[in-house]
Amino acid sequence: MLENRKVYESNLEAQLAQWAAEIDVLKAKVRRAEVDAKVNYDQSIDAMQRKHDEAAKRLRSLKAASDEAWENMKSSTDKVWTEFKALFQESTKTP
Numbered sequence: 530m531l532e533n534r535k536v537y538e539s540n541l542e543a544q545l546a547q548w549a550a551e552i553d554v555l556k557a558k559v560r561r562a563e564v565d566a567k568v569n570y571d572q573s574i575d576a577m578q579r580k581h582d583e584a585a586k587r588l589r590s591l592k593a594a595s596d597e598a599w600e601n602m603k604s605s606t607d608k609v610w611t612e613f614k615a616l617f618q619e620s621t622k623t624p
Contacts (some may be wrong), residue, residue, distance in 0.1 A: 573620035580613040 587606040594602050 576618055577613070577620055580609070581615050584609050584613045 582608075587602070587609050591599060591602050591606050
């Protein structure tokens with residue numbers, strides 16, 4: 530009986546040690562995922578900021594343009610706006 534008890538307890542201890550090791554592996558994966566997610570968010574934010582700045586510059590140019598130039602600039606401004614909108618929508622879907 531005592532021998533069975535010791536084997537049983539030893540097996541439980543071994544299982545707990547294995548689970549502890551697996552938990553540590555999972556924690557490391559989570560930390561790595563958090564870093565990867567942060568890098569992805571930082572890259573997305575940087576891209577959105579650049580596109581936002583470009584869109585703001587286009588708007589300033591559009592507002593300052595003559596009526597004739599305005600018509601020519603409108604399509605390129607629309608293109609930047611569409612790109613920014615798509616980038617923003619894609620970036621906000623990133624987990």
